[in-house]
Amino acid sequence: MRVATPLCARAERATGIDMARPDDRTFVPVLNLRGGRSRGQPATGRLWVGLSRVRARVAGRIARARPTGSNERARLRSGKQEGVMKAAVRDRYGPPEIVRVEDVDMPVPAGDQALVRVEAASVNRADLDGLGPRPAFARLIIGIRAPRNHAVGIDVAGVVESIGPAVTRFKPGDRVFGDMFSFGAGAFAEYTCAPERAFQLIPDGMSFEDAATLPHSAILALQSLRLRKGRTIEPGSHVLIDGASGNVGPFAVQIAKAMGAEVTGVCRTEKVEFVRSLGADHVIDYTAVDYTRTGERYDWIVDTDSHHSLLAVRHALRPGGVYVTLGGTGLPILGALLLGPVISRAAGKPMGLLIWWRPFNAAPDDVGRLKDLIAAGKVRPVIDRRFPLSQIVEALRYVDDGKPKGKVLIITT
Ligand SMILES: NC(=O)c1ccc[n+]([C@@H]2O[C@H](COP(=O)([O-])OP(=O)(O)OC[C@H]3O[C@@H](n4cnc5c(N)ncnc54)[C@H](OP(=O)(O)O)[C@@H]3O)[C@@H](O)[C@H]2O)c1
Numbered sequence: 001m002r003v004a005t006p007l008c009a010r011a012e013r014a015t016g017i018d019m020a021r022p023d024d025r026t027f028v029p030v031l032n033l034r035g036g037r038s039r040g041q042p043a044t045g046r047l048w049v050g051l052s053r054v055r056a057r058v059a060g061r062i063a064r065a066r067p068t069g070s071n072e073r074a075r076l077r078s079g080k081q082e083g084v085m086k087a088a089v090r091d092r093y094g095p096p097e098i099v100r101v102e103d104v105d106m107p108v109p110a111g112d113q114a115l116v117r118v119e120a121a122s123v124n125r126a127d128l129d130g131l132g133p134r135p136a137f138a139r140l141i142i143g144i145r146a147p148r149n150h151a152v153g154i155d156v157a158g159v160v161e162s163i164g165p166a167v168t169r170f171k172p173g174d175r176v177f178g179d180m181f182s183f184g185a186g187a188f189a190e191y192t193c194a195p196e197r198a199f200q201l202i203p204d205g206m207s208f209e210d211a212a213t214l215p216h217s218a219i220l221a222l223q224s225l226r227l228r229k230g231r232t233i234e235p236g237s238h239v240l241i242d243g244a245s246g247n248v249g250p251f252a253v254q255i256a257k258a259m260g261a262e263v264t265g266v267c268r269t270e271k272v273e274f275v276r277s278l279g280a281d282h283v284i285d286y287t288a289v290d291y292t293r294t295g296e297r298y299d300w301i302v303d304t305d306s307h308h309s310l311l312a313v314r315h316a317l318r319p320g321g322v323y324v325t326l327g328g329t330g331l332p333i334l335g336a337l338l339l340g341p342v343i344s345r346a347a348g349k350p351m352g353l354l355i356w357w358r359p360f361n362a363a364p365d366d367v368g369r370l371k372d373l374i375a376a377g378k379v380r381p382v383i384d385r386r387f388p389l390s391q392i393v394e395a396l397r398y399v400d401d402g403k404p405k406g407k408v409l410i411i412t413t
């Protein structure tokens with residue numbers, strides 16, 4: 001793995017590819033350099049480390065929403081049809097309040113692209129990180145003075161409105177969902193456009209709202225419960241989900257339960273009952289108890305927002321236990337990144353940052369497994385609140401402040 005922001009910038013210059021829109025084999029661990037949890041406050045930085053296996057064929061294939069007054073309007077006009085749509089856009093960096101809803105050109109699907117009429121979208125931590133940006137140096141990749149891509153939103157569910165001539169998997173009217181993280185975002189809009197490989201059919205019986213909760217967070221949850229080489233938890237394993245109450249955690253709790261584990265969730269006081277309602281056998285309130293100091297030992301720990309050093313977490317693992325962190329605060333996550341391999345070897349316990357993430361579009365097996373778990377009633381998307389697109393700022397602020405107990409939806413119809 002290479003931590004290579006300069007490398008990304010160089011590659012971007014050399015290839016003309018926007019590294020903020022990596023292709024499907026990208027891993028983008030997120031390191032939160034905040035000195036502590038600071039929801040709703042200016043972050044000191046969230047270190048986005050993007051490692052992209054760049055594919056030149058990605059370049060120029062994604063139609064992105066731009067304010068109609070954008071400087072690049074003329075360049076994009078050839079790919080747009082008459083008409084406009086409502087979309088959340090931002091043209092500078094900052095807190096959720098910089099986002100606004102306005103009329104933008106409606107994209108026209110070209111080549112292998114599908115235009116999807118958005119029925120529901122959901123908010124993820126990644127949406128908020130992109131606004132900041134967190135960390136600040138992500139500007140080197142996504143635009144120094146202002147973001148090059150004005151579109152916002154990654155998790156989407158909707159109906160195929162029209163297709164490009166090379167589309168083979170979908171037809172107008174199909175119900176689809178997807179994660180636009182790798183495709184220029186744009187889920188918080190009336191329509192969104194991406195290559196057909198961004199999308200999968202929504203299973204019969206699944207609502208648009210439930211489908212919109214899944215692509216980013218549920219896939220990440222599934223992958224956090226196995227190692228790159230396939231090792232995973234077993235029935236009876238003792239699993240701890242630190243950060244059980246955010247976007248990823250509730251899925252991780254339910255998936256671990258479905259795999260037969262005894263699950264402990266960690267969250268703030270106000271969310272203890274929520275995490276219990278997800279099926280957690282035990283819940284720890286992190287404001288009162290540090291799980292690394294209780295004397296309990298776990299076979300597998302998933303950390304969605306790392307606040308402990310590897311040395312502290314090591315003592316909470318059983319022999320051969322696994323610690324997987326997805327993102328988190330500065331020193332712990334830097335330690336996981338840099339010292340993880342060393343400590344793992346010395347302790348005989350695999351510990352470190354999840355670097356085997358495959359986004360929704362690159363993980364069809366995981367999507368299939370997720371569909372099965374939901375069909376079997378073993379995983380249940382939990383929706384906290386719905387906001388109309390016109391209240392996108394309120395929705396983003398609500399999530400950034402850490403208030404939701406479940407996913408927050410943006411409803412566009
Ligand atoms: N590694 C990768 O490849 C990869 C790929 C994509 C995304 N990511 C990253 O993975 C992360 C996913 O997290 P998410 O979306 O679930 O984030 P989230 O919704 O912000 O949830 C964060 C969780 O951390 C908990 N938390 C906050 N402060 C805490 C503290 N002091 N001690 C213990 N827990 C605390 C929160 O609990 P309360 O709400 O109860 O306070 C919440 O459960 C994001 O950072 C995302 O960017 C990683």
